[in-house]
Amino acid sequence: MFAVARQSALRQARTQLRISQPTIVHQSALARLLSTLAVLEQRDGKLSVPSLSTVAAGQKLGGSVTAFVAGGGAKAVADEAAKAEGIEKVVYVENGAYDRGLPENWAPLLVENIKKGGFTHVVAPHGAFGKSLMPRVAALLDTQQISDVTGIESEDTFVRPIYAGNAILTVQSTDSTKVLTVRGTAFAAPKTEGGSAAVEEGVDPNVESPTEWVSEDLAKSDRPDLASAEKVVSGGRGLKSKEEFDRLMPPLADALGAAIGASRAAVDSGFADNSLQVGQTGKNVAPQLYLCAGISGAIQHLAGMKDSKVIAAINKDPEAPIFQVADVGLVGDLFQKVPELTEKLQKQ
Amino acid sequence: MNPFDELSIEEAVRLRERKLPVEEIVTVTAGPAKSQDILRTAMAMGADKGIHVQIDDKEPQLEPLGVAKLLKAVVEQQKSNLVILGKQAIDDDAAQTGQMLAGLLGWSQATQASKVVVEGDVVTVTKEVDGGVETLKAKLPMIITTDLRLNEPRYASLPNIMKAKKKPLEKKTLKDFEGLDLKQRLKTVKVTEPPPREGGVKVEDVDGMISKLKELGAL
Numbered sequence: 001m002f003a004v005a006r007q008s009a010l011r012q013a014r015t016q017l018r019i020s021q022p023t024i025v026h027q028s029a030l031a032r033l034l035s036t037l038a039v040l041e042q043r044d045g046k047l048s049v050p051s052l053s054t055v056a057a058g059q060k061l062g063g064s065v066t067a068f069v070a071g072g073g074a075k076a077v078a079d080e081a082a083k084a085e086g087i088e089k090v091v092y093v094e095n096g097a098y099d100r101g102l103p104e105n106w107a108p109l110l111v112e113n114i115k116k117g118g119f120t121h122v123v124a125p126h127g128a129f130g131k132s133l134m135p136r137v138a139a140l141l142d143t144q145q146i147s148d149v150t151g152i153e154s155e156d157t158f159v160r161p162i163y164a165g166n167a168i169l170t171v172q173s174t175d176s177t178k179v180l181t182v183r184g185t186a187f188a189a190p191k192t193e194g195g196s197a198a199v200e201e202g203v204d205p206n207v208e209s210p211t212e213w214v215s216e217d218l219a220k221s222d223r224p225d226l227a228s229a230e231k232v233v234s235g236g237r238g239l240k241s242k243e244e245f246d247r248l249m250p251p252l253a254d255a256l257g258a259a260i261g262a263s264r265a266a267v268d269s270g271f272a273d274n275s276l277q278v279g280q281t282g283k284n285v286a287p288q289l290y291l292c293a294g295i296s297g298a299i300q301h302l303a304g305m306k307d308s309k310v311i312a313a314i315n316k317d318p319e320a321p322i323f324q325v326a327d328v329g330l331v332g333d334l335f336q337k338v339p340e341l342t343e344k345l346q347k348q
Numbered sequence: 349m350n351p352f353d354e355l356s357i358e359e360a361v362r363l364r365e366r367k368l369p370v371e372e373i374v375t376v377t378a379g380p381a382k383s384q385d386i387l388r389t390a391m392a393m394g395a396d397k398g399i400h401v402q403i404d405d406k407e408p409q410l411e412p413l414g415v416a417k418l419l420k421a422v423v424e425q426q427k428s429n430l431v432i433l434g435k436q437a438i439d440d441d442a443a444q445t446g447q448m449l450a451g452l453l454g455w456s457q458a459t460q461a462s463k464v465v466v467e468g469d470v471v472t473v474t475k476e477v478d479g480g481v482e483t484l485k486a487k488l489p490m491i492i493t494t495d496l497r498l499n500e501p502r503y504a505s506l507p508n509i510m511k512a513k514k515k516p517l518e519k520k521t522l523k524d525f526e527g528l529d530l531k532q533r534l535k536t537v538k539v540t541e542p543p544p545r546e547g548g549v550k551v552e553d554v555d556g557m558i559s560k561l562k563e564l565g566a567l
Contacts (some may be wrong), residue, residue: 102484103447103450103451103457104456104457107451127478128460128476128477128478129477129478131443131447131459131460132447132457132459132460133447134447135412135443135444135445135446135447135448135451136447136448136450136451136457137451138413138444138448138451139413139416139447139448139449139451139452140451142413142529143413143533144411144412144413144533144534145412145413145442145444145448146534147441147442147443147444148441157537161441161542162439162440162441162539163438163439163441164438164441165542166541166542167539167540167541167542168539168540168541168542169536169538169539170536170537170538170539170540171534171535171536171537172534172535172537173533173534174533174534174535175533209456210455210456210486210487211456211457211458211484211485211486211490212484212485212486213482213483213484214472214483214484214485215482215483216477216480216481216482216483217480217481217482218477218479218480218481219479219480225479227478231566256567264496268497273480274462274476274480274481274497275476275477275478275479275480275481280438280441281435281436281495281496283478288565288566289561289566289567306542306545309566310561310564310565310566311545311548312557312561312566314557318550323548323550324545324547325545325548326548327545327546327548327549327560327564328548328549328550328551328557328560328561328564329548329549329550329551330550330551330552330553330554330556330557331550332553337554340554341554341557341558344554344555344558345558345567348558
């Protein structure tokens with residue numbers, strides 16, 4: 001409560017000082033008090049809209065928000081990002097060396113731009129890119145990062161889940177530069193139209209990465225992205241085989257316009273790709289609807305989906321822990337219930 | 349032992365079993381006296397030596413940045429050229445230490461590894477990323493953090509548990525690492541329970557499920 005009061009007092013002080021003492025020294029000194037660098041992701045010259053959740057987090061912190069993007073074609077991505085609401089400025093570094101998101105050259109790049117801009121906060125999404133990059137940045141800045149932030153109480157006080165989401169930790173940072181990775185589902189990305197941020201070129205230290213990118217193998221899918229989908233259907237060990245998983249889950253997902261997820265048991269048994277795993281060591285999702293079949297509901301799985309708005313579960317075991325969190329539970333054989341559900345949804 | 353750390357030890361031992369020139373496998377931990385049990389387990393799995401940095405309950409807790417600084421000192425002292433860590437500890441779920449250590453040392457890093465191939469001084473790592481896998485190549489020295497699918501850790505056999513009791517275990521304290529800024533940067537304001545979900549309803553059939561989902565606005 002005090003933290004919130006302090007934040008609003010600070011904001012108020014800034015506004016008043018801007019009006020009453022428009023001296024440049026004061027203004028810049030105060031603006032420096034709170035300014036966020038929001039690291040955006042891009043792929044093949046396309047802005048990752050879910051990564052704009054960093055901008056939403058930056059706005060909650062209270063200061064100005066500068067977005068950052070780097071890679072080949074970064075200028076075009078910056079122009080696109082400049083239209084998003086809530087961004088004051090977009091800094092871009094146009095250099096194909098940053099396309100693969102290698103932390104070895106990205107970390108010095110970010111550090112240079114953070115120092116140049118005098119940012120008090122640096123925010124990146126808590127995805128594969130942010131997770132591998134930001135701790136390296138934090139170490140170079142000698143600051144203790146705060147990972148997977150789900151709530152911002154004030155400019156120095158943050159909320160994050162620990163113990164697989166079984167406890168919620170509120171921490172206060174004493175570091176002068178705060179490095180955060182944020183959970184995308186906890187901060188809704190701003191509108192991508194209506195903004196008009198300035199676009200500016202950043203500094204490029206051009207550090208060569210000792211690590212070489214060789215190849216990638218991404219699961220191709222026309223379905224919505226799992227981490228940001230409105231609806232998710234998820235299958236577990238109860239599906240018994242990859243054949244059954246592929247037979248039952250995609251039609252259900254298509255009927256709902258949903259992304260497909262899986263439990264660790266289903267992934268380990270080879271029913272589904274690793275990248276579909278929902279849970280403590282996989283993805284965190286918080287869709288409007290999480291519909292799962294054949295998932296018992298181990299705590300590691302619940303960690304990744306229990307913030308979903310509505311949880312529906314089909315399981316033959318009436319005692320399965322999943323029913324303790326499900327808003328709608330159906331006890332029954334999924335091999336019979338899932339096709340029936342798919343058929344009835346298709347008819348609607 | 350943190351499950352991801354078991355994967356780290358297993359991978360180190362497997363590198364040696366693949367007849368790669370692994371001179372020594374050193375396992376290190378920082379924490380209270382009972383963390384020595386963890387080191388003994390690691391040695392029973394195949395590590396050669398343990399280093400225990402004893403931290404009393406009264407001393408401030410080490411944060412990932414502090415652990416990374418401590419590990420940097422150990423790495424330099426032991427002249428290691430490959431450090432394998434878990435991708436995250438399942439208590440604080442921070443997932444930072446390996447990357448921080450790589451940054452402090454200025455080494456290559458490969459996080460969330462699901463496959464590691466070493467040829468000479470070139471390491472090829474397949475890592476788990478959003479939507480699939482990515483393969484990276486780097487020269488030693490480097491830092492690798494392990495993901496669940498890297499390997500299946502072995503159980504320590506009884507004879508190996510007995511042998512592990514005779515393996516060397518170096519005991520150190522934070523006083524042995526003077527000059528490192530290990531002070532805590534984060535203050536715990538509070539730890540709370542997550543808001544419980546309200547108990548849901550069980551429905552009789554598929555039609556019941558559809559109508560309930562509609563009622564809840566999910567369809």
